[in-house]
Amino acid sequence: MSEKRETALPLRKTNRRLRTEDCIVVDKRELRKAQLGAGVGNFIEWYDIGIYGYLAITMTSVFTEGMDQRTGLLVTLLGFAVSFIIRPLGGMILGPLGDRIGRRKVLFFTMALMASATFLIGVLPTAGNVGLWVIVPLYLLKMLQGFSTGGEYSGAATYVAEFSPDKHRGFWTALLNTGAQLGFAAGAAVVAATTMITTSVWGEEAMRDGGWRIPFLLALPLGIVAISLRNRIPESPSFEAVHEKTETADVDPLFVRQNLASILRLYWPQILIGIALIAADGTSSYTVTSYMPTYLETQIGMAAVHTAVATVIILLIQALIVPVVARWSDRIGRKPIYTVATIGNLVLLVPAFALMHIGEVWSLYLALFMVSLPSAFFLALTGAAMSELFPTASRYGGVGFTHNVAISLFGGTTPLISQILVEFTGNSFAPAFYVMFFSAVALFALTRMRETAGRPLLGSVPVVASAEEADALVRDQDTNKHIDTSTMLLVPVPTGSGKHSAL
Template sequence: MTHHHAPTPPGSPAATGASDASAPAADTAPDTGELRRLEVDDVLVVKTSRVKTAITGTVVGNFMEWFDFGIYGYLAVTMTAVFTAGMDEGLGLLVVLLGFAISFLVRPLGGLVLGPLGDRIGRQKVLFFTMAMMALATALIGVLPTAAQIGAWAILPLYVLKMLQGFSTGGEYAGATTYVSEFSPDRSRGFWSSWLDAGSYIGFAAGASVVAITTGIVEAISGPDAMVEYGWRIPFLIAIPLGIVAIWFRSRIPETPAYEVAHEAEQREHLEGPLARHGIVGIVRHHWREILIAMAIVAATNTAGYALTSYMPTYLETTVGTSGLTAALATVPVLIVMAACLPVLGRLSDRVGRKPVYLAAAAASVLLILPAFAIMQLGQLWAVMIALVMVAVPVALWVGISAASLPAMFPTASRFGAMAIAYNLSVSLFGGTTPLFSQALIDLTGNEFMPAFYISFFGVLGGIAVLGMRETAKRPLVGSVPTVETRDEAVELVRGQDDNPLIDTTSMPLVDASAPEPEPAGTRR
């Protein structure tokens, strides 16, 4: 990918490049009064092969994160026997599930630290760190001492490792979505970014499948107590080779071109205002409205998403009355099919826009969730499968475009930090608590449809937020120059920029040709 800052004669149109990209109201260059214009060499050209490499290296992290969710969720009962032996069984399960909750409580802290750090030192470095920490923590769970070996103290190192996972996850999704959105061409950002969440749900399905396969094999070899004795360690230890592969991929991904250009502009011009890089306070001050919109959308996405993944097995087993094996395995094929549909929805959003797809998600949350829970009550496998598909529809519509939509709300210089704040606060408050609140509402009211009302409420809230959202499909990211796949496309874009309503050069880090270049024009690799 080549990006030049070519010297331009004074007075030419290209000499009117922005000298202060932080002035959103200014349509003209500071000295000449002429409109700021794009040159072909201003446009980022990122070949499809490099996009694929970048996306693959990012997806593996989300796969690992959700692989661990799948393992921990489906081994919760077994882990209770392993780490809380001697406690009351009900209390022991709560103690183990508290480890899941602790990881969510730490996520905002991870986001507050790692998000602004990613804006300061780069996306790739932070993503490498989060991947290494996550893989290490997951693998170490597999070698922890049990309650039979060290008594009640066994739960403490488990909590510490879950906190490490939560801290790293606080930077993982925010960083990964920022990375893929910045690396993707403007016209196909929805398609490329959707692979990130496809990897997440495949990772969850893989974790659940590994637990099921491990259980079947070790119990056949060593009897019904084998999972408690040693089998529970195997799924966590499988994370070691997976983690090595994932870390290798992360070490090979380049920094995003959009970050490099914005970072150079920040160093060159010491920007101020909304388009500049800010810490936590500055991000909230300049972007509070976008943060609230993003939080509402994230809440709608994750109440439905975590209901489908984390809560549904519990609901099917305790409320509907299906067997534990049926409850565990029923969601796996649904998640795989749903993951396969996400790139299709991402491509659709590139054509029709993000807002129409999000509004369809809000409508589906209201129209499908309650009937799905009613069908689920029949208890038959066919009914359960139909109901799960109905729940998966709004989840897919929300999730399929989120990696492209949410980061695009924020300018490049502060994107990682803003995403980390909005996403992790919302997930911690509303996503990870979905299983807890859903079950508590059933216990409180005696109404088995309360989880459906809970999901639908946030669906309506998310729909209202979408109405206030700026459409971002096909547009360059705020604070970035346009990104395309070929030089011919760049030439065409520059030629038609005066008649293109999607091009706003006032928010782009264009070079002021009258100012001295900080370094010779060259090729960024």
């Protein structure tokens, strides 16, 4: 069997030559339209997460009226956890579906479902009106949000990665996470503005009496705008090219759409690498966005106003850093940037947590910046790196499973586990050690990861920004280390044509 494989690989590569017409030249206008259409969903996803988190105390009084305050808060926060528990199911179902019917159709569906679920939370009756049973529809709507989110980010990342020129894929996909940070900041800002306006007009109980509905209701007009944008975006050119060729050809399994079971069987090494990287990314990112306000208020005694303002400012800074780092990764590679991110957490987190305990405003901002910097490096790579792990025919399914399983197990649980560690160990530095552990695991996973920056996506032909770039790739394909025709669906060159003698 090994002898057969040794002769088969060179033969497969020899029989395929890249031609100029094989390359996909991206229309810049279409690329911008695709990025905007995909990115707006990520913005709204994090807007939804942000408003629920920042309204948690108000939601407790609205939906658990009559319960003990601490029990009610746990019931409300469980709604947040429920959405993460259901995310992998969304990825498992919507990912393979996106590989079968197209990225665009599934992204349209996830946006419509997400906006509708968020809006409907805003029109639910309160426990004071109908009783505690209202928690049931609240959880069901949070589950719908989680299900749609399971297909949202993985689909958007897959779509934008396939639409982007190979040399700039990191930058374009990173804009999705820039949108995520801005969405979270927008959620916090809308809650703050709604609170200020309603309480100044109707008094201190205004948010509890109905003001809390406004941020949720705003999801409907936002969703309509997003759906309108997504209705105009074209399908991924890489998906269309592979879909058309595999319909009529008997091809290598690399180019065949696989179901979830086959994805797990064929691509388990990539899945393990992806889970390790997303675990480090998720623990780092959710520490900044979801746990730091609680930690600073309970462990350091910081006023809520300082922590809220500081968190929004840090998110805005991250939104600026992410595309810069991503563009850097397009030049020097994904692995060096991941290495900086993991080592950054290992080196910076303990000093950052020590700074927090000084308890001054200046130390708060400096500490949060130190915690958020490695997180920004992780976020810069998520979309590109996950998409580069899997072949085009099965990419949506592979990314959907890997990203959602990892982010559900290790991202959404970070605030809860971090707080449990603090209470169980009595060590206020325990959250830092928790994040550092996963960064160490990711550092090991990098030794098993191949460098993917600048290369065509697995199972796809090169995607370029100009016809001149396509001509250069074809001319230099025998010496270009980024070109491997065995991973591309190309028309075999007839034997004896003399056109493949260089190989």
